[in-house]
Amino acid sequence: MKRTVLITGATSGIGEAIAHSFAQNGDRLVLTGRREERLSAVKDELESTYQATVFTYPMDVRDAELVATICQKILNEVGPVDILVNNAGLALGLEKFQDYVTEDMLTMLDTNVRGLLLVTRQILPQMVEKNQGHIINIGSTAGIYAYGGAAVYSATKAAVKVLSDGIRIDTVATDIKVTTVQPGLVETDFSLVRFHGDQERAAQFYKGIEALQAQDIADIVLFIANQPRRVQISDITIMANQQATGFTFHREQ
Numbered sequence: 001m002k003r004t005v006l007i008t009g010a011t012s013g014i015g016e017a018i019a020h021s022f023a024q025n026g027d028r029l030v031l032t033g034r035r036e037e038r039l040s041a042v043k044d045e046l047e048s049t050y051q052a053t054v055f056t057y058p059m060d061v062r063d064a065e066l067v068a069t070i071c072q073k074i075l076n077e078v079g080p081v082d083i084l085v086n087n088a089g090l091a092l093g094l095e096k097f098q099d100y101v102t103e104d105m106l107t108m109l110d111t112n113v114r115g116l117l118l119v120t121r122q123i124l125p126q127m128v129e130k131n132q133g134h135i136i137n138i139g140s141t142a143g144i145y146a147y148g149g150a151a152v153y154s155a156t157k158a159a160v161k162v163l164s165d166g167i168r169i170d171t172v173a174t175d176i177k178v179t180t181v182q183p184g185l186v187e188t189d190f191s192l193v194r195f196h197g198d199q200e201r202a203a204q205f206y207k208g209i210e211a212l213q214a215q216d217i218a219d220i221v222l223f224i225a226n227q228p229r230r231v232q233i234s235d236i237t238i239m240a241n242q243q244a245t246g247f248t249f250h251r252e253q
């Protein structure tokens with residue numbers, strides 16, 4: 001049976017790849033993100049490639065009022081959400097904490113933690129009512145292993161993991177599943193965003209490492225979502241082959 005899958009941050013990278021995986025699987029997609037033209041482009045591609053049913057709702061996850069309005073609109077117009085993928089997120093900067101730009105710290109906190117809370121708080125009650133649903137939160141290896149210059153990003157991703165655990169406890173008496181997916185180094189626009197659009201610095205970051213691709217993570221997310229009722233994958237960590245911990249890499253010269 002077709003499920004309705006709501007993905008935040010579906011305009012690029014991992015979120016866009018996850019949309020492809022579910023569309024190929026025959027599920028209905030509800031895509032959100034801030035960039036409206038990217039949302040339309042992804043929708044067109046999914047519809048023409050997989051004949052998928054795709055709804056798009058521009059949404060900044062940091063805006064509490066907007067999130068409440070859009071999520072209720074989705075529930076009214078599209079219907080119940082079976083799978084919520086909380087993927088919208090970012091790192092900004094890679095500086096020592098004592099040198100960090102305050103605005104960057106707060107944007108990470110607001111997007112990665114506050115945004116995830118706001119969206120989940122809107123969607124979860126309907127899952128509880130139906131006694132069915134799956135929340136898949138995109139954490140990071142940074143949430144397990146803090147690394148230099150990323151104290152705040154790591155803290156936000158540790159929060160994602162602990163929030164997932166807490167929500168799993170609060171819904172344990174229901175059929176709802178909660179999963180934290182913790183990817184390592186994935187080659188997306190992530191570094192371009194982190195380095196405020198500095199293409200050279202972003203490219204340098206992946207040099208000499210065979211990084212994970214967004215589709216690798218998407219394949220795993222679909223696998224997680226396709227398990228039978230009795231199986232709940234609580235956490236999964238995926239590293240690049242040349243990655244040992246959050247920030248220990250082997251670079252080919």
Ligand SMILES: NC(=O)c1ccc[n+]([C@@H]2O[C@H](COP(=O)([O-])OP(=O)(O)OC[C@H]3O[C@@H](n4cnc5c(N)ncnc54)[C@H](OP(=O)(O)O)[C@@H]3O)[C@@H](O)[C@H]2O)c1
Nearest residue numbers: 009011012013014033034035060061088089140186188190
């Ligand atoms: N790439 C990695 O190495 C890596 C590793 C571990 C975890 N992750 C996590 O994976 C997730 C996806 O990142 P990515 O690598 O795919 O990077 P990406 O290509 O830059 O994608 C980030 C997505 O988040 C959305 N987003 C950012 N701020 C938002 C906001 N305020 N409101 C709504 N959407 C927002 C962006 O959409 P708009 O700009 O259109 O709003 C975009 O679709 C993030 O949570 C990231 O922390 C990435």
